[in-house]
Amino acid sequence: MAAFNFTPSDSLSFILMGIPGLEADYIWIAIPFSTVYTVGLLGNITVLFLVGKEQSLHQPMYLLLCMLALTDIGISTSVVPKALCIFWFNMKDITMAGCLTQMFFLHAVSLMQSAVLVTMAFDRYIAICYPLNYATILTNTRIGKLGVAGLVRSVLFVLPLPVLMSRQPFCANHIIPHTYCEHIAVAKISCGDTTVNRMYGLVMAFVVIGLDLMLVVLSYGLILRAVLRISSRKAHQKALNTCTAHICVMVMSFTLFFFSTLTHRFGQSVAPHVHIILANLFYLFPPMLNPIIYGVKTKELREKVGKYTCKG
Template sequence: MAAFNLTPSDPSTFILTGIPGLEAAHVWISIPFSTFYIISLLGNFMVLFVVGKEETLHKPMYLLLCMLALTDISTSTSVVPKALCIFWFNLRGITVSGCLTQMFFLHMVSAMHSAVLVTMAFDRYIAICNPLRYATILTNSRIAKLGLVGLIRSVLFILPTPLLLSRLPFCSNYIIPHTYCDHIAVAKISCGDITDNRMYGLVMALVVIGLDLTLIALSYALIIRAVLRISSKKAHQKALNTCTAHICVILTSYTPFLFSNLTHRFGQGIAPHIQIILANLYFLIPPMLNPIIYGVKTKELREKVGKYTCRR
């Protein structure tokens, strides 16, 4: 990647300010940050441990849960440790290569997280609309291949963002008013034309998130049509209950993402610290809630987790 044209005094480092305007409260802000992060790690590692240990859970649905847990661990870990270093130790510097790596990794994993949610919607569609063929259509190897396709798609879509940034000049301003290296936040401090960066970021969000949400909506439209054809109300409830956890995860994942992106791009009247807090919530709330949601809503997983946590 091309070198950035940074300030002559320190040409290899950016400065992350944390949350501008709330510097005095950084220590207090770190409490929910660290709490949510610890709960997220415990919950997601528990899912990985239990599914790995229990052979009865070696099924497509639980393989997808493991993929979701890995993306949740990766998204929060790509942001929270550096934010805590800023809040606790005032370690605000980040190298150019470190900034590019963080930005690429967190955006790539976010796109992968979205791809996993689409695959989970497809899994629910097959389970309800073609239950007799579920075992033959969705095998573990096929789920692994779909996961690999999602990973490749994420890498290819996100790779241009650091390349576009590497072309920008940074004349004298190298202070990023954020807790992490967000693509648009870094582009905004450039003294060059960032039209390409803005356009690509918008197109990427529309294509990746827009396409994924469309596929999820299509899956659930087909699921609802299939459920309405069932005459038994009990069967209705049973079928829809299998989708409850996935719907909750979709809401917790996409709602903060969409709201954060809209405020970041179009909320000029919203205070910067509010925008930054909202952006961080996307990396804090879903990774913490997702294992809890699936632990509560999935009986088989709940029982296996209880087996390991409650035994003496």
């Protein structure tokens, strides 16, 4: 069989199957997909609007919320529009260049979100353990620099994924049994040796994201130790309340990420349609729930939402 190597002039394309086995239900599946995506989009745009509009919210914590909102929009938009094209219009074709572009943005934004979550954990650590020095340690400028560092890290670590994949030969099988061009899903249909691709993807997932998770756990471990040293029960509750939203978001994001990654590589016993649906949840529900969680748990955001709602 002839092998095709990707170059910009190649006409090589893939077929994204969506959710194999559930083709008859695509119209119904598209309804929750589009609803959750729209709600998430509106919620995150609302966060960006409020923080941008209100001078009182131009603080490190809210700048981090804006970064999280941008990554949420980027993650869901990398996946959902193409999935809806498959469900509604049976548009399953995707070019090699389009597939590699989707792969890059999907994984880069996910890695960027992980960096933002680490920075948010550090923000809470400083706010609770060193409240008097918070304003001098975490300035808006410093938060901006951390954001740029996270972006550069994401690009540098993720760029090898599509570059390595572009060098792979693809023979007769161009069918990807998924709703998006996930790195391992594409590697599985290559007729070449994908050992380096698979190992690099695994290292990136568990070393880079794993290190981020360890830093988050360390931050909250130090926060818990500091809180337990506080004698006042009221102060206990106040300190923990400032972390509740962050903990909910981080547990949800990291759990879904590692579950999806492990299932892709080692979940042969999991039915394909179950795995694909669960993998999509990682890109659907956190972007929808994050602004809701922060809206409910953050008094300032609730007040600003009420202000503009009443004004409208």
